[in-house]
Amino acid sequence: MIVRDPSSPLRSTPIVLALGANLGDRRATLEAAVDDLRRTTGILVDAVSTPIESVAVTLDGADETAPGYLNGVVLARTVLDPKALLAATSRIEDAHGRVRAERWGSRTLDIDIITFGNVQSDDPQLTLPHPRAAERAFVLDPWLEVDPDAVLPGRGRVAELRRALASDAG
Secondary structure (H helix, E strand, C coil), rough: CCCCCCCCCHCCEEEEEEEEEECHHHHHHHHHHHHHHCCCEEEEEEEEEECCCCCCCEECCCCCCCCECCCCCHHHHHHHCCCHHHHHHHHHHHCCCCCCCCCCCCCEEEEEEECCCCCCCCCCCCCCCCCHHHHHHHHHHHHHCCCCCCCCCEEEEEHHHHHEEEEEEE
């Protein structure tokens, strides 16, 4: 793999990452994960949202009894390919004690690749854009904070997706 300088816009791909944690010192973990992303060769962090609280979502839906999440979004650029980026974010999760015992279970750290440029892929290892991003206020709200004009490839403007989500809930 050739790694180029991600600060060159001609050679890098814009990415959106969603971070979440509901175990341990959530804020410290998210801050450390952002620092880890900044130290990762091939990734240049451009913006970090303010963390927001959210209810845990399990396979059965929202679970008010589970520890709540702290979530945020990172806008960055990368010269890594999507699978190398996934490997890098998985290493950061693992370094922060991520255990994959239960699908959608509690975790010390979760890093989801929401978008990778305009790539749309149904690869079972990494579906792009993230298949449930448009359904998650805890992704859309912090994303809008750092990029009010954001677009989710194949789905539309994030602000419109958020409005639709709010009207469906209420």
